[in-house]
Amino acid sequence: MMKLTFYGVRGSISAPGKDSLKYGGNTPCVYIETKNDFHLILDSGSGIISLGDLLIKDHKPIYLLLSHNHWDHIQGFPFFRPAYQKDREINIITGLTEPSEPQAILNQLQGTYFPVNSDELLANINIVAATPMLDPIILGTVTILRHQLNHPSAGSAYLFKQNGNSFAYVTDNELQPPNHQFTTIEQWVDFIQDVDLLIHDSQYFPEDFPAKSGWGHSPWDQVIDLAIKANVDTLCLFSHDYRRSDKEIEQMLAIAQVKVKQLNASLKVFAARELCGFTVGEE
Numbered sequence: 001m002m003k004l005t006f007y008g009v010r011g012s013i014s015a016p017g018k019d020s021l022k023y024g025g026n027t028p029c030v031y032i033e034t035k036n037d038f039h040l041i042l043d044s045g046s047g048i049i050s051l052g053d054l055l056i057k058d059h060k061p062i063y064l065l066l067s068h069n070h071w072d073h074i075q076g077f078p079f080f081r082p083a084y085q086k087d088r089e090i091n092i093i094t095g096l097t098e099p100s101e102p103q104a105i106l107n108q109l110q111g112t113y114f115p116v117n118s119d120e121l122l123a124n125i126n127i128v129a130a131t132p133m134l135d136p137i138i139l140g141t142v143t144i145l146r147h148q149l150n151h152p153s154a155g156s157a158y159l160f161k162q163n164g165n166s167f168a169y170v171t172d173n174e175l176q177p178p179n180h181q182f183t184t185i186e187q188w189v190d191f192i193q194d195v196d197l198l199i200h201d202s203q204y205f206p207e208d209f210p211a212k213s214g215w216g217h218s219p220w221d222q223v224i225d226l227a228i229k230a231n232v233d234t235l236c237l238f239s240h241d242y243r244r245s246d247k248e249i250e251q252m253l254a255i256a257q258v259k260v261k262q263l264n265a266s267l268k269v270f271a272a273r274e275l276c277g278f279t280v281g282e283e
């Protein structure tokens with residue numbers, strides 16, 4: 001059983017205000033409960049702040065996996081209270097970026113950017129830098145595979161497997177980038193084949209192109225095509241544009257579901273929503 005809870009679902013920058021009350025305004029963070037004796041977190045956007053307020057109740061080790069170092073994926077860390085807990089172990093597995101800058105999440109805690117310096121944090125923080133080999137990571141009962149994102153300065157997508165269940169986290173990712181493509185559609189299909197859940201960047205509408213071509217995010221229609229091709233059971237539309245209102249997210253979801261029906265596919269689709277979740281496998 002892997003129980004996911006979304007703490008941040010927005011791309012680029014947070015989106016507070018009356019138009020984002022339903023889906024939420026925090027930047028990316030997903031919490032994964034696995035019945036292992038550690039906490040597992042994806043990305044450290046502003047959503048990690050309220051998650052941290054819950055995690056300070058214990059001292060279990062934390063594994064934080066970063067997709068990449070763009071600010072919306074690391075900006076919550078200076079406010080993550082477990083980082084200020086003595087005797088807390090925090091292992092940060094960084095994304096495979098170009099250039100490789102595994103210390104980026106800590107480097108924002110210094111000088112002109114933030115009043116606390118990273119060496120003043122009380123937790124025992126280990127940075128585990130991604131290498132181009134991208135060997136599988138094994139954490140307790142969970143096996144994690146990685147693939148490189150199509151995104152400016154790249155990054156890592158993650159595939160989680162446990163007891164025959166699986167889900168993939170693929171953000172920020174442009175499926176058909178105009179320039180260098182680290183991962184082709186065929187490679188994505190192989191990587192995510194038959195997953196129970198695919199969380200994929202769908203920041204844009206098809207009409208946003210070509211204006212947003214090369215920005216490193218995908219339109220929802222290409223994500224639907226990929227999910228069907230890869231025989232995904234359930235697709236989660238993720239990384240909502242910070243200008244996208246709740247109403248527009250609902251419109252995107254509705255037309256995505258119409259497209260699935262028109263294609264006679266059995267794919268289930270939902271839009272990521274803060275503090276809502278999804279359980280992969282039996283509870």
Ligand SMILES: [Zn+2]
Pocket residue numbers: 068070151172216
């Ligand atoms: Zn990014």
